Amino acid sequence: MRVFSTDHKVIGVQYAVTAMVFLLIGFALMLVMRWQLAYPFQPVPLIGGLFGRDNAPGGVISPEFYNQLGAMHGTIMIFLGVVPLAVGGFGNYLIPLQIGASDMAFPRLNRLSYWLYASAGVVMLASFFVPGGAPDAGWTSYPPLSVITPVTGQTMWLIGMLLLATSAMFGSVNTIVTIIQLRAPGLTFMRLPFFIWAQLVTAFLLLLAFPPLEAAGLMQLMDRVLDTSFFLPSGLVVGNRPLAVAGEGNPLLWQHLFWFLAHPEVYVLILPAFGIVAEVLSANIRKPLWGYRLMVHSAVFLGFVSMLVWAHHMFLTGMGTTMSAFFQTTTMIVSIPSVIILSALFVSLYGGSIRFTTPNLFALAFLPMFGLGGLTGLPLGLAATDIPLHDTYYVIGHFHYVVAPGTLFALFAGVYHWFPKVTGRQMNDGLGRLHFWGSLIAMNVIFFPMFIQGLAGLNRRLADGGITYSWGQTLQHWNVVQGWAAWALGVVQVLFLVNLFVSWRRGRRAPDNPWEATTLEWQTSSPPRRHNFATAPAIARGPYEYSMPGAAADFSPQAVVVPAVAGIDERGTHPRIPFIADVRPDTRTNNVRLGMWLFIASEVMLFGGLFSAYVLLRTGGAHWGHEADFLSIGGGLGYAAILLIATLLLRSGNRRGLALAAVAGLVFLGLKAAGYTALIQQGVVPATSTFAALYYLLTAVHALHVLGGVLAFGHFAFHGTSATGGDQRRFDNVIQALRRYWYFVDLAWLLVFAAFYLL
Amino acid sequence: MAARIRGVLSAVGRLKRASTAWVARGVQTVGCTVCFQNVESPLLDSARVGVLSMAILVVIVLGTFGAWFRRLGQLEQEHQATAGSGMVQPRPGDPPPNHQSPRGYGQ
Numbered sequence: 001m002r003v004f005s006t007d008h009k010v011i012g013v014q015y016a017v018t019a020m021v022f023l024l025i026g027f028a029l030m031l032v033m034r035w036q037l038a039y040p041f042q043p044v045p046l047i048g049g050l051f052g053r054d055n056a057p058g059g060v061i062s063p064e065f066y067n068q069l070g071a072m073h074g075t076i077m078i079f080l081g082v083v084p085l086a087v088g089g090f091g092n093y094l095i096p097l098q099i100g101a102s103d104m105a106f107p108r109l110n111r112l113s114y115w116l117y118a119s120a121g122v123v124m125l126a127s128f129f130v131p132g133g134a135p136d137a138g139w140t141s142y143p144p145l146s147v148i149t150p151v152t153g154q155t156m157w158l159i160g161m162l163l164l165a166t167s168a169m170f171g172s173v174n175t176i177v178t179i180i181q182l183r184a185p186g187l188t189f190m191r192l193p194f195f196i197w198a199q200l201v202t203a204f205l206l207l208l209a210f211p212p213l214e215a216a217g218l219m220q221l222m223d224r225v226l227d228t229s230f231f232l233p234s235g236l237v238v239g240n241r242p243l244a245v246a247g248e249g250n251p252l253l254w255q256h257l258f259w260f261l262a263h264p265e266v267y268v269l270i271l272p273a274f275g276i277v278a279e280v281l282s283a284n285i286r287k288p289l290w291g292y293r294l295m296v297h298s299a300v301f302l303g304f305v306s307m308l309v310w311a312h313h314m315f316l317t318g319m320g321t322t323m324s325a326f327f328q329t330t331t332m333i334v335s336i337p338s339v340i341i342l343s344a345l346f347v348s349l350y351g352g353s354i355r356f357t358t359p360n361l362f363a364l365a366f367l368p369m370f371g372l373g374g375l376t377g378l379p380l381g382l383a384a385t386d387i388p389l390h391d392t393y394y395v396i397g398h399f400h401y402v403v404a405p406g407t408l409f410a411l412f413a414g415v416y417h418w419f420p421k422v423t424g425r426q427m428n429d430g431l432g433r434l435h436f437w438g439s440l441i442a443m444n445v446i447f448f449p450m451f452i453q454g455l456a457g458l459n460r461r462l463a464d465g466g467i468t469y470s471w472g473q474t475l476q477h478w479n480v481v482q483g484w485a486a487w488a489l490g491v492v493q494v495l496f497l498v499n500l501f502v503s504w505r506r507g508r509r510a511p512d513n514p515w516e517a518t519t520l521e522w523q524t525s526s527p528p529r530r531h532n533f534a535t536a537p538a539i540a541r542g543p544y545e546y547s548m549p550g551a552a553a554d555f556s557p558q559a560v561v562v563p564a565v566a567g568i569d570e571r572g573t574h575p576r577i578p579f580i581a582d583v584r585p586d587t588r589t590n591n592v593r594l595g596m597w598l599f600i601a602s603e604v605m606l607f608g609g610l611f612s613a614y615v616l617l618r619t620g621g622a623h624w625g626h627e628a629d630f631l632s633i634g635g636g637l638g639y640a641a642i643l644l645i646a647t648l649l650l651r652s653g654n655r656r657g658l659a660l661a662a663v664a665g666l667v668f669l670g671l672k673a674a675g676y677t678a679l680i681q682q683g684v685v686p687a688t689s690t691f692a693a694l695y696y697l698l699t700a701v702h703a704l705h706v707l708g709g710v711l712a713f714g715h716f717a718f719h720g721t722s723a724t725g726g727d728q729r730r731f732d733n734v735i736q737a738l739r740r741y742w743y744f745v746d747l748a749w750l751l752v753f754a755a756f757y758l759l
Numbered sequence: 760m761a762a763r764i765r766g767v768l769s770a771v772g773r774l775k776r777a778s779t780a781w782v783a784r785g786v787q788t789v790g791c792t793v794c795f796q797n798v799e800s801p802l803l804d805s806a807r808v809g810v811l812s813m814a815i816l817v818v819i820v821l822g823t824f825g826a827w828f829r830r831l832g833q834l835e836q837e838h839q840a841t842a843g844s845g846m847v848q849p850r851p852g853d854p855p856p857n858h859q860s861p862r863g864y865g866q
Contacts (some may be wrong), residue, residue, distance in 0.1 A: 180831070188835055208820060212813070233802060252806035260813060304825070307817050311810050323807055586838035587831060601820065608816040616809025620801045 006107035009528060011114050012093025013422065016415075018118055019085035024493075025125070026076030029069045031490055036061045036069075037465035038483030055133065063463035067136035068153070070461060072124070074139025075157065078265065079164055080121045082407055086272035087206070088117065090414055091175060091199045093422065097521035098193050100184025100539065100559065102531040102575035105177040105591045109170050116167035124160035127153030138461065140258060143231035143251045147223045148238055158221045165214040168206045173598045175203035181579045181591050184520070184559070186539035190296070191558070193519050193543040194289065197296050198275030201303035202268050207602045209264040209307060212609030216257035218697060219613065223249075226686045228693035230613065234622075248621045248690045252317055256616070257609055259310040267306045269403060270370070271299060273410030274341050277363045280413045281345060283517040284360035285352030286554050288544040291344040298337035298344075305334040315383040316390050324383045331381035338374055342367060353547070353554075357515075358432030362413035365440055369409060373401030376451065391461070394454025397447050405443045412439070412496070419500075420514045424526040425507030431499040438492030445485035449478040516555045519543050523559050531575045581729040592730075596737035600744045603705070607748055610698050614755055617690045627684045627692045628756065635675065636757040642668045643706075643746050650713075650739045653732065658717035661742070665710035672703050695756050702752055705745050712738055 002010065035044050041060050044051075048059025055065035092110065096103055104110045127134040132151035135141065146154055179200045183192070192200075219230040227245060231254050234247030274295075282289050289295065311319065311327045346367055354360070376398040379385040389395060412435075419427050453475050458466045465479045466472025513522040524533050537559035545556040578584075579591050587594075618624050646664035649657045676696070679685075686693045716723055716734060724730035 188839070189832065204824065208817075250802050250805060252802060253809060256806060256809055256813070300828070304821050307821060308814065314806075314810075317806065318803055319807060319810075320803075323810065585842065586835045588834055601824075604820060605816075608813065608820075612809050612813040612816070615812045616805045618805075619808045620805025622801070 004111060006103070006111050007530070008092050008096050008104045008107065008110060009422075009532075011110050012089055012091070014114055015084050015092055015117070016089030018114075018121065019081050019089055022076050022121055023081035023085070024497075026073050026081055027490065027493065029073040029076070031486055032061070033066065033069050033073065034479075034483040034486040036066055036463065037479040039480075040464040040467055061463075064136055065133070066463035067138070067461070068128070068134040068151075071135045071138050071141075071157075072128070075124060075135075076121075077403070078139065078269070079161070080117075080124065082269055082403060082411070083265070084117055085411055086269065086276075086407065087175075087199070087202055088114065088171060090195075090272060090276060090411075090418075091171075091202075094418065094521060095175060095178055095196060095199055096182070097421075097524065097528060097532055098196055098519050099179060099182060099187055100520050100533065100537040101178060101182035101577075102533070103577065104174050105182055105577055106174050106595065107575070107577075110174050113167045113171040113174065116163050116170070120160040120163035120167065123156050123163065127151075127156040130156065140262070141220070141254070142258075143220065143223070143254050144236060144238075146254075147220060147231055148243070155221065155224050158217050158224070161217045162214060162221075165210045165217070168210045169599070169602050172203035172207040173595050173602070175199060176207070176598055177591050177595045179203075180587055181584050181589075181594060182577070184537045184539055187558075188539075190293065191539055191542050193275075194278040194292065194295055194299075195272075195275035195519075197299050198271040198278075201299050202271045204303055205264045205268050205271075205306065207598060208605050209261045209268075211602050211606035212257045212612070213261035215606055215609030215613065215701075216254055218701070219693075220254065222686060222693060222697060226693075228686045229690060230617070230693060246687060246689050246693075248617065248623065250616060250620055252314065253613055253616050255314050255317065256311070257613070259313040260307075260609070263310040263313065264306045266399075266402065267302060269407045270338070271302070273366065273370070273407040274299070274345075276410045276414040276417075277345060277366050279517075279519065280359045280363040280417045281348060282544045282546065283417070283515045284355045284357055284363070285349055286355070286546045287348065287352045288542075288546060289344065290348040290350075291340075292542070292544065295341050295344050298340040302334060302337040302341075305330060305337070309334050309381075312381050312383075312386070315386045328382055332378070335374065335378060335381070342371060342374070357416075358427070358429055358436060359413045359416035361433065361436045362409045362416065365436070366406060366409040366413065369401060369405035369443075370407075373398060373403075373406045376401065389454060391459055392454035393450040393458045393460055396460050397450030397454060400447045400450070404447065405440065409439070412436075415500070417515065418521075419503065420510030421521055421526050421528070423504050423507070424510055425503055426510045426514065427503040427507060428499050431495050435492055435496045435499065438495070439489060442485045442489035442492060446482045446489065449482055453478055516553070518545055518555050518557050520558055523557050581727055581733065590733055592733045592737045593740075596740055600741065603744060603748075606701070607698075607751070610694075610701065611751065611755070614694055614698070617694060621690055623689070625691050627689060627695070630679055630682055630684050631695075631757050633757050636753045639668060639671065640746075640749055640753060642671070643742075643749055646709075647739075647742055647746055650735070650742055653735050653739075655717045655720050658713045658735070658738075662710045662713035662717060665706050665713065668706055669703060669710070672699065672706075691756075698752050698755070702745070702748050705748065709738070709742055709745055712741075 003014075005011065032044060032047075035042075043059030044056065044061060045059075048056055048061075051059075051061070051065065055062060055068075061069075092104070095101075130152045132153060134151070134153040135146070135149075135157040136151055137146035137149050137154060141154070141157065179192075179196055219228070222228045223230050223232065229245040229247050229249040231251050232243060232245050232247060232249045233251065236243040236245075236247065278289055278295070308330045309327060311323065312331045315324055315327075349364075356364075376394070380389060380395060380398060416427055416432055419425070453466075456475055457471055458475055462468070462472070464472075465476060467476050510526055512524070512526045514526075515522070520537055520539075521528070523537065539558050540560045541556060541558055543558055545551075545558075547554045548556050577591065581590065583590050642664055646661040646668075649661040649664060651657070679692075684692050686696045716731070716738070721728055721731045724734060
């Protein structure tokens with residue numbers, strides 16, 4: 001297995017292993033936190049001395065260190081653990097196999113996505129070892145605290161988030177193009193396994209929801225590093241002294257952009273979980289899923305509406321009844337497709353011949369556990385009930401039911417289910433059952449009392465578990481119970497790890513299709529051969545045709561194997577990816593064109609986030625735009641003219657045109673640098689005002705896009721068709737895609753010009 | 760039980776001392792106009808406008824993707840009609856594919 005492989009299976013395993021390591025670390029942080037909650041300010045036994053004298057003097061966890069543990073537990077579990085395992089791990093490994101493709105559409109981009117993700121994780125974890133320690137402003141990083149906190153780790157957190165956002169964007173472009181373009185012959189949309197649909201919708205959510213957080217991350221980074229005040233309002237007092245910043249910022253801007261990602265992120269967690277459970281259940285109940293089409297339409301609808309609910313996290317800001325009513329309504333609506341999918345999975349069980357295998361135990365337990373997590377979320381979607389429950393343990397109980405015995409159980413089900421495919425060996429069933437029952441009991445003992453604590457008014461994020469307050473003291477015994485359950489849960493996970501590693505080495509050999517399942521991945525060897533299939537699969541039926549009347553066996557595989565070997569290159573190091581040069585007839589597009597459109601869509605959302613910040617800050621700013629006097633309309637038009645010249649040069653489509661367009665781009669960048677220098681000499685720096693900060697940010701992000709174009713033009717001008725393997729049609733496709741990209745760069749500049757020079 | 764209560768009380772005492780020392784240091788006390796629920800604040804007005812602007816953009820982007828999904832479905836149907844769907848038929852003796860049910864797969 002090569003470390004820098006482009007094989008989707010290797011990358012999938014890399015994602016899964018890395019994510020599981022992060023999950024283990026995040027889980028370990030939680031075990032330490034639970035000690036502090038159960039036995040506040042008592043030395044942590046055995047390992048207390050390892051945290052250092054600053055963090056845990058005498059082995060006693062300081063409140064500041066508790067905050068760091070809490071912030072990093074949430075960050076690691078969500079951003080570095082569950083999502084990468086569900087999307088990067090399962091998605092990468094299974095998508096090409098389940099659609100009959102030899103790899104992802106852009107294998108090298110896939111590799112880049114993984115390494116960006118791994119780098120993000122390393123940067124974030126390294127924050128524990130820098131002066132001041134890890135971020136301590138919670139996993140939501142709310143300003144003003146996150147901006148004024150002196151810990152270096154917060155800056156590293158932001159850099160990590162930017163890397164993660166970039167990784168997610170590349171990964172989601174790849175996933176969408178792969179699913180739309182690389183489906184095997186006969187695999188129509190309504191023959192796709194539900195897992196693939198879930199991954200497709202998830203990829204769209206990541207593609208469109210992450211960029212605004214990227215914008216917010218850049219702004220917070222500027223606030224911390226360049227002393228701007230995107231999130232710091234005028235008159236802010238810190239340490240009994242007014243904060244020495246320009247002000248005019250707005251902390252609600254962060255909440256707005258953060259939750260624009262973080263709420264869809266819930267569905268990024270849960271949709272792949274639904275997909276995995278659908279696959280595991282159908283194979284273990286020996287009958288088709290009930291309501292497949294309904295489930296698919298619900299997943300797509302869920303994806304759409306989930307991007308219109310984010311402001312329900314801001315009810316407490318006093319945003320007003322009109323806006324609250326709108327977001328309450330969309331929040332109630334988004335619960336409907338979730339309930340439909342869950343109900344369809346429940347109804348599928350009726351009349352099934354259920355096999356209680358280890359993966360199916362996890363899948364079956366997922367249903368009521370996620371149901372509990374989902375239903376307890378409804379009161380939080382209504383402003384009247386959200387306000388008293390906000391920031392209490394009730395919220396913690398709700399989302400842990402969604403993520404832990406919900407999503408994590410689905411992921412465990414997936415690991416047990418596809419382990420034979422990945423390794424060619426079976427996991428130990430006895431250990432698996434112990435793992436299941438132990439996890440089920442322990443998780444419920446940990447999370448259910450949180451509802452009791454929350455309804456009693458116990459706040460979250462209290463380093464002493466709430467014993468400072470009288471009502472907290474009456475609830476303290478629950479913290480002790482939860483602590484012991486958490487440590488028991490840790491012991492049970494050791495069983496899982498032992499099972500995983502021992503089975504990988506010495507497990508019983510598994511046949512190619514041990515579960516007698518129908519989807520395509522089970523019709524190739526275990527582990528799958530290079531480029532997946534010995535012969536090209538052709539699809540004859542839907543994904544869940546179990547127990548069909550008249551069939552010889554109780555499962556009818558999706559594919560009929562045909563002798564043609566199209567698209568399979570056994571000797572080459574890279575798979576032959578179809579539709580790079582040609583247009584796929586039933587989508588009328590090629591991979592590069594589609595990939596570029598999707599990339600542009602994500603960039604629209606990035607600039608959308610930035611312009612939303614512009615609108616928000618401008619509307620609330622009492623002293624907006626004095627620095628506009630330093631900007632010359634002629635200069636702005638000059639920049640526009642250079643970009644348009646580059647556009648015209650690109651139209652030639654040859655190497656000379658590309659080279660000249662690259663030169664034009666360089667001229668733009670040179671003039672931009674000169675413009676920045678002149679502004680700085682006149683005293684207009686990012687910290688001067690929110691206008692100046694936004695000007696520098698938006699124009700710098702735009703300039704980065706110009707730089708990206710220049711590099712691409714230069715690369716293809718220099719290498720010509722050799723950059724596309726000597727294929728002129730592929731070269732033409734790339735040039736066409738770059739031209740579209742440059743149109744977007746032009747348009748973005750026109751908007752920047754209008755916003756800062758004209759309005 | 761008594762030991763546990765003593766432990767809790769001792770922890771409370773330590774927390775009180777720590778809190779006193781922390782407050783006396785005079786750092787990290789934050790006063791923020793937004794946090795005090797000033798519903799007339801221009802900061803809240805602007806936040807509403809910001810949320811609204813993002814909502815409008817999202818509706819446009821999602822609408823575009825919705826139209827594209829619809830187009831993809833139409834293209835697939837057209838392709839099936841003209842190219843005989845490119846689908847492989849089950850082998851003799853195999854049951855007919857369930858998806859051919861007029862009400863759709865699995866219903």
